[in-house]
Amino acid sequence: MSLSTLLEQHVLLPSQPRVVALLSSELRKPEPGMRSLVQLFSSDPVLTARLLAAANGPAHLLGQRVHSIPEALVLLAPVQLRQLVQKAAPVSASHVSAGxxxxxxxxxxxxxxxxxxxxxxxxxxxxxxxxxxxxxxxxxxxxxxxxxxxxxxxxxxxxxxxxxxxxxxxxxxxxxxxxxxxxxxxxxxxxxxxxxxxxxxxxxxxxxxxxxxxxxxxxxxxxxxxxxxxxxxxxxxxxxxxxxxxxxxxxxxxxxxxxxxxxxxxxxxxxxxx
Structure with missing residues (x-):
């Protein structure tokens, strides 16, 4: 498969179920704790990718791009974070495919x-x-x-x-x-x-x-x-x-x-x- 074809595939990359559950719980609080959010997002590559993609989206470009998890969390509102986590695809850590x-x-x-x-x-x-x-x-x-x-x-x-x-x-x-x-x-x-x-x-x-x-x-x-x-x-x-x-x-x-x-x-x- 060529690189361009690979990148055109619509695949939901997996996130850790435990991290998704803990983030969902934290984001249901009236005032989610920033430290907890940083630690949880920092534990999952796919959720971090989604976070940085949202923070660097057209709606948030203010002349300077976002490079890190703390920067992105300061920029995005809790409702946006909840929507992001809801789109996650949790997969068990015991999952093994193709070695x-x-x-x-x-x-x-x-x-x-x-x-x-x-x-x-x-x-x-x-x-x-x-x-x-x-x-x-x-x-x-x-x-x-x-x-x-x-x-x-x-x-x-x-x-x-x-x-x-x-x-x-x-x-x-x-x-x-x-x-x-x-x-x-x-x-x-x-x-x-x-x-x-x-x-x-x-x-x-x-x-x-x-x-x-x-x-x-x-x-x-x-x-x-x-x-x-x-x-x-x-x-x-x-x-x-x-x-x-x-x-x-x-x-x-x-x-x-x-x-x-x-x-x-x-x-x-x-x-x-x-």
């Missing part, structure tokens, strides 16, 4: 988001925007699995979805990769150009015409979250570390691994129970 576990996908997305936030803080970049990038970057894989499960299954037979070399395999088999899918989705949803560009180059940040620290941060976060999900040891980590990107950000492998350990152990408030 794809939603529970693993959600856990990996949260790991990437937390890692991106931590690295962004280390290089004085926008941590909230980095978190959103990390949380959303895997939506291309999610759409591919839902819209073209046969191709997704063939890919999974060659290499697991979270493997750092997966984008190269996708390019060989399809002519495009999941990062490009996510970038096109971001453009369809009218996301800021900085976000769509970060997705476009997230697997090759040094190829971006002008190196963007947030793209580099996302690349390193993806590498660490994926290698953690695959339980790689020290040798595999050492030989696959994106050294050129690390150098551009003045970060070596020890700094990245140390930051990852700190952030994952300190971020329980945003964890979702599976």
């Amino acid at each position: 794809w576990s939603l529970a693993n996908f959600w856990r990996y997305s949260l790991d990437t988001a937390r890692m991106a936030r931590a690295l962004a803080m280390s290089v004085q970049a926008n941590a909230s925007q980095a978190y959103a990038l990390g949380l959303l970057h895997g939506l291309g894989e999610l759409l591919l699995q839902a819209a073209d499960p046969d191709t997704f299954f063939r890919l999974s037979e060659l290499l697991e979805p979270m493997h750092p070399k997966r984008p190269q395999v996708e390019m060989q088999l399809m002519g495009y990769c999941s990062g490009q899918i996510t970038a096109h989705l971001a453009r369809q949803w009218n996301f800021p150009e900085q976000i769509s560009d970060a997705f476009q180059f997230m697997h090759a940040p040094m190829e971006q015409p002008v190196f963007e620290p947030l793209t580099g941060v996302l690349h390193l976060a993806i590498w660490r979250a994926s290698t953690r999900a695959l339980n790689w040891g020290e040798r595999q980590l050492a030989v696959t570390f994106p050294a050129e990107t690390g150098l551009a950000l003045s970060m070596d492998i020890d700094m990245v691994l140390r930051q990852a350990s700190i952030d994952w152990h300190a971020a329980g408030s945003l964890d979702v129970q599976f």
Whole structure:
């Protein structure tokens, strides 16, 4: 299936039932708590995508695009948030299709988001925007699995979805990769150009015409979250570390691994129970 055909598929991407239920409950309150809303939206990639799409819609464009979850929640009224949540498609975390576990996908997305936030803080970049990038970057894989499960299954037979070399395999088999899918989705949803560009180059940040620290941060976060999900040891980590990107950000492998350990152990408030 070509990229243009894939993007034309009308597929409802899944959200976590528990998050949808908790958001619905919170939004029924006379005055929903901002902290609770931020934490809940920050736990689900698809709900976050819907949130940012609504905030960047024609009705809300005030000359400056919305890059993060807190910004979007300040902009949108509770009634708009309720409508957004009502359109969600909750699917059980135990759902497995074409070798794809939603529970693993959600856990990996949260790991990437937390890692991106931590690295962004280390290089004085926008941590909230980095978190959103990390949380959303895997939506291309999610759409591919839902819209073209046969191709997704063939890919999974060659290499697991979270493997750092997966984008190269996708390019060989399809002519495009999941990062490009996510970038096109971001453009369809009218996301800021900085976000769509970060997705476009997230697997090759040094190829971006002008190196963007947030793209580099996302690349390193993806590498660490994926290698953690695959339980790689020290040798595999050492030989696959994106050294050129690390150098551009003045970060070596020890700094990245140390930051990852700190952030994952300190971020329980945003964890979702599976």
